Amino acid sequence: MTAFGKVTTRLYIWNGSSWDAYLINGFGNWAPANNQFGNSNDLPIAANAAIFVNRETEVSGPEGIIAAPLPYDLLSE
């Protein structure tokens, strides 16, 4: 993974059955969300992998997040 983003960025990579989440940890490295003291800077992302890049957004008040479902099914052919 290249070093882009900041601590509010989340990267989700579809592993075929669920999303693997990554964040930028306090050391400035990409790390799995479930091992946030780790280092995934050199993790290769397979070609054609489904990914989401999210940035934390405020959820309170008028700035609250608006959730919109995708117009297609990720699991369909």
Added chain:
Amino acid sequence: MISSNDHLKEQKILKNIIKKSLAFVILNSVTHAASVSIGGGSFANLLDASGNDLPTGSQVQLGFFLGVATSKSGDDYTSVDWDSFSPFLGVGSSNPDEVIGTFDAGGGFESAFQISSTLDTDLGDSLPLGFPVRLGFRIFDTTESLIEGAAYNTVVRDVSTWVFNDPGIVTNQPPTPSISGTDDPAMFWEDRANPFRTSIAIPEASSIITLLLGAGLFAGRP
């Protein structure tokens, strides 16, 4: 004038409404069959009431705030909102085997923690009864598995990664509740005067009895 037929019709309509309402309530409270991996934690040290690092193994829970709108700012949480905290990870939670504890990660993080849990309702794990919910951490000043009576503090952040959406919908990414530092305007603590400190003490039973006795004596005065 209302005929007996009309009365019967009204009763049927009322019954149908009640049935549909009950079905709606039941459907809303059913846990969806789903598997979800949750990661996150704290990149900041957690402290006891005096400001010392919590010892390794201090207990942490991840939970949600039952009945509190996800759009409500932690800045506006009332004591009722904080009391609605319903843990689903950590000791004393609905998944008590998913223990979360502080540890020394080095590099200045001597009392941090991280979570790494995969919950699968097909394997008997429990999830919140409805979605979406706002997540929070409750941190205890104890390494014991019995957390009752231990001093604690609770934290929420007003951000999307702390909102747990229905994992039964594949396009909902799992939550990643994480504290990335101490300076965060979107972070709110139950005891806001003492962020990161387990400063909320539970009064001992003997203290409560003394207080009640005192109040009783005071009330009995002429």
